[in-house]
Amino acid sequence: MTTIFWMLVGLLILAALLIVLPPIWRSREIAAADQDQRNIVIARQRLVELQEQLQTGTLTQAQYEEQRAELEVALSDDLDIPTQAKASGTKGRWMVFVLVLLVPLTALTLYAGLGSYASLNQTSDNSAMPGPEDINRMVAGLAARMKSNPNDAQGWLMLGRSYKYLQQYPEAADAFAQAYRLLGDQAEVLLSYADALAMANDGRLSGKPAELVFKALALEPNNMTGLWLGGMAKAEAGDAAGAVQLWRKLEALLPPDSEARQEIQTLMANVENRRPEEQPTEAASPGIDVEVSLAPELRTKISPEQTVFIYAQALSGPKMPLAIVRKQVSDLPLTVNLNDSMAMMPEMKLSRFDQVKLIARISKSGNATQQPGDLIGVIDSVAQADHTRNIIVIDSEVK
Template sequence: MTTIFWMLAGLLILAAFMIVLPPLWRPREIAAADQDQRNIAIARQRLSELQDQLQTGALTRMQFEEQRAELEVALSDDLDIPGQVKASGTKGRWMVFVLVLLVPLTALSLYASLGSYASLDRPSDASAAPGPEDISRMVAGLAARMKSNPNDAQGWLMLGRSYKYLQQYPEAADAFAQAYRLLGDQAEVLLSYADALAMANDGRLSGKPAELVFKALALEPNNMTGLWLGGMAKAEAGDVTGAVQLWRKLEASLPPGSEAQQEIQTLMANVENRVPEEQPTEKAPQDIEVEVSLAPELQSRIGPKDTVFIYAQALSGPKMPLAIVRKQVSDLPLTVNLNDSMAMMPEMKLSRFDQVKLIARISKSGNATQQPGDLIGVIDSVDLADRTRNIIVIDSEVK
């Protein structure tokens, strides 16, 4: 890195010299004939002016003759100095030697006093991004400041979002509760508080989270986050009709043909089609045992506090997990049991399906939605009647 730096610096200095030095070194001779012609032209113009002044009476004949004689003498003197202008063409060449020595020496002395050679070998900005420990330290500092300034509503909101990013949901809920205490019934505050409470309760919205969601919807009936969470809360409570009503309203607000709209349409279709007489007979609650590990070649790409989602998904229909467990990379390798108690909706749980897809995914952002750059491992089809342990190796990247 240092060698490349000095090569580039040398090339830049050389390019600058090639622009600046040639004009200083090149002789700037002006041909004597050209100079004589200019002097003659000037004398003729002055003579013409004297003649005009004579005709208008501004000059007497004697004054005219005197000034014409002076003009002729001056012109004669000018024409008798060949090479005076030519000699001046060599002036300034001494600057060439000064620049060649002074510019590099000045640049090096300034860099030595103000720059840092060590910085040439430092890693790029991307690799210098704050890691999980740095973020945790910053969040702890913010939490400490909030203790001394408990009436800073925006600070509580920031702290709540920070805890949520770190998947510390109980702490996030406490921070949002403080913001709610200060700001009152604002839709975004209510929904952030409700979401954190639900996540702290394994994703369940029943109780206070649902109460907060519907209070937010009363304030902003078209709030997209509120419509989604409200539909989830109603579906969790078994009110399929109410859930579909909210989701249809959400569907109309989404961009036509978007992935989000297609997913909500599939979810509604699945829920609406599950009338009691058509529902498959529920099997006795059972577990799916899943062992998850990370491929060695991917270990350098993640941090110990990155989120690991392990979940079962229907082979067709909505992508909503039928059962989900959230862990951290530091927990790997691990074994979990997925079961109906981990369902996000009563209508969408393991016991209603014969076969499912198993997925283990690592997310740096902690986002439950799959994103490019996530690391993933998949078993495409698992029979729930098969009681053998299912082994997933996270070995590929989401494109």
Template sequence: MNSVFWLAVALLIATALMIIVVPLWRRSDLAESDVEQRNIKIARERLQELKQQLRDGALSQQQFDEQYQELELSLSDDLDSILAQSRKAGQGKWMIVAILLFVPLVSLSLYFTLGDTQAMVKVEQQQLALQKQQEAQQTIFKMVNGLAERLQQQPNDSEGWLMLGRSLKYMRQYDKAAQAFAQAYRLLGEEPSVMLQYADALAMAQGGKLSGKPAELIFKALSLAPDDATGLWLGGMAKAEMGEYQQALRYWQKLEPKLAGNPESLREVQGLIAALKERIAETGGLETASGQTGIEVEVKLDDSLYDKVQAGDTVFIYAQALNGPKMPLAIVRKRVADLPLSVELNDALAMTPAMKLSAFDNVKVIARISKSGNAMPQPGDLIGYVDTAEPGQDRAVVITINQQVK
């Protein structure tokens, strides 16, 4: 490649020199030849005239000699002029020689001073890198396709599904990646790292939105592994998307010291924290309705009780004061088909303005399945609860419905 480059440079310089030098050379040679030939011709014609006039008697010998001397002097002056022109032509040719030397030297000097002498090497390296990248992608595609085919024959290979999900995510095939992670989740159960990978792929598949199933998986993973860095990152993103800036801030502030060894990620989180604080200051500390001080609740049904419920049965999730009236401080209504699920209880869900969740330091949180749909507990209802929970706490409250109301 380098030899071709320098050959091209030499051809370009030679072409430029031919365009400049050839016209100059021809012009000087033609000018010198024309002047010389014209003056000699005139001198010869004048000498013939003088000789003819001498023969005809129009001139005496003395007159002929005088005019002949004048002609010699005139021709001598013209010859001096010709010599001067020749010297100028010689100077012009010296300039041509100078140009022949100057142009290549200056061009090469400018190139080595201002140009990139490694440009061709870099182009070669980029081409080789691109070729290697394409070869690597083709290899990855073959491996992924082979893995997908193998998993059709071995569908219970959880590690294989995880590897397939990561590979498809790297290839930006997020829908397929989510399906692979879903298989791993089915096989491995509530493993936080798997749930978070599944949530991330689902979110990417729906344009980066974390609402819905991704958020459920994220908060469920955080309830099992409250210090997981990926969970805190995604949890903050999900809460910020919901408008719950205070909770998002708590997640990211908890994440910040865990990123001390990763300066780039640390700067990003610090930037998000600063933006959140500015947002909270702009709103005077107020958030969206779902962003008020509350309790994150994860609800699931014990596997042994699934045969006792129907998909359409009502699920009530609510908080009660530990002492005093048993009226719910905040309540959410769902269906068995939604289980397992994640909800937030907050002041926006209060039944009366006088009884708000934020007014209590500790509360009891209950999840109950009602076949009748009645808000009051009935015999035969299925129930689960946590005796005490603190509104505004970082980690979610996990409730398993595993008892029957007598």
């Protein structure tokens, strides 16, 4: 790093000298004839101007003759001045040697007084992303500001999104409700409000969330978030045909070969291929027992209030949890039972899959989406028919 730095310094000084020195080094001779010719050209131009002024009536004949005589006298005086314009070929070249020494010396002196090479090696600590505590403090500050300024609609939207990021869904729903009060029926506001209400109700869209979603779709029929949530609401209500209709519309709007489009296609296939006789009976599935603990060597990397997600996923297709439980690190070790009552939507219940993946993850940000730095434990495949307790040890870090 030191070698590169000084190479750059040298190149910059060299560039500065290449700009400054050539004009000084080159010798110039200004011939006397050149000066005379310029004076004659100027006089001729002035004479043309006088003639034009005479023709337009700006000058009288007498004024014209007087100014022409003055011009001739001035030109005669200029041509009689002896010139010393021929410069020596070496005059001023002494400045070259001065600048060659002065420019680097001045640059290095200023750098020594004002610069710091150590600043090039500073760590990224100053630009580090804010941690969970910083985010919580900023959100609390925004919430306090909104109490004193309750008519700031954009502030309520920002607060709602912040609470949603922190997975504080009841608070997010309250904030979006305030934004809805101020902004009225705007699709994005309606959908944000609906989503927060649903998440505060364990992911269920029935009732007011569904009402808000379909009101948003009436305003913007091609809103992709609205189509997704509308399909979920239809599926939750048992209207498979209605869900597929909305998702097909969404599928046409998504980029070809995108992961989102593939998930939509899988969901539609699951809904369309399910026959009425395949509907689950009232006899509830016993579910899957999961015991979760934390590896001792990772205890120093977490705090008691951080969120623990324990969930089951299908081995292929959408990554939406088939059943999910949310706890805190302070609850560990613990045992939970994942079952159909924890499904995100009726068409994606745990009992419909013979083999599932089990995951326990500590989210440092509180976000349901897996992020680098989260701690995780996984059982890659568990058979529904196997009713033994499944033990997950959270023992690795997401990279």
